[in-house]
Amino acid sequence: MEKYEEFKASILKMTKIDLSSYKENQMRRRLESLARKHECPDFLDYVKLLQKDKDAFNEFINFMTINVSEFYRNPEQWKLLSNYVEEMIQRKGKHLKIWSAACSTGDEPYSLVMALSKFIPVNEIHILATDLDNTVISKAKIGLYNEKSITNVPDEFKKKYFSKVGESYQISEEIKRQVEFKQHNLLLDKYPNDCDLIVCRNVLIYFTEEAKHEIYVKFKNSLVSGGILFIGSTEQVIDYKDIGYIRKSSFFYQNP
Secondary structure, eight states: OOOOOHHHHHHHHOOOOGGGGBBBHHHHHHHHHHHHHHTOOOOOOOOOHHHOOOOOOOOHHHHHTTTTTTSSSSSSHHHHHHHHHHHHHHHHHHHHEEEEOOTTTTTTHHHHHHHHTTTGGGGGGEEEEESSHHHHHHHHHHHHEETTTTTTTTTHHHHHHHEEEEEEEEEOHHHHHTTTEEEEEEEOOOOOSSSEEEOOOOOGBBHHHHHHHHHHHHHHHEEEEEEEEEOOOOOOTTTTHHHOEEETTEEEOOOO
């Protein structure tokens, strides 16, 4: 399928999504499949469709942002996180600044509230949760999940913070109130300052090595001294020493 470079330029102008920062072969194959679904013979025809068809545009954004998430994904890593959070609280008190980046449908920021509730009263917890896709942010604010999404939630939290609605599970307002959702582009927008913990999991695998390096540097600059970056089980910060991180354990990196 032709005209991919022109397509990338048009998409950047329309959405501020820089496709040059994503692995090209992988992303191009996915987008070709989507364009063919709409019977577009090339990428320029597809971008014209996106400009005039709101449903196709929303589908493209959802497709681009790869929204696969679940509560307490990789539970053993959440146990480690609890240990690190407890250390932080002992060191600096209960007022932690926490950012859940690329938060998708809210599973991870809500998991963070529950995990922190072991050490901090729920009403004193605040999580900033951001994502590129406003559609998933809207879903996150509703807080309705299927049974598979909450499989790994500890039983005590399932009973306390979820209620069954038909075949779905609604997370409680008590948890929802502690999360502030905002749209944010990791490649373009300013990062929050003075974070004690940043969680960004299973997202950067789709980016080029150059883009990943830039994002990991920005994450480090956003962390306070002693702050921790928590990444996904499919990821690693290969050049963490060059960036200046200390590797605490698999998937956890600390700003000295």
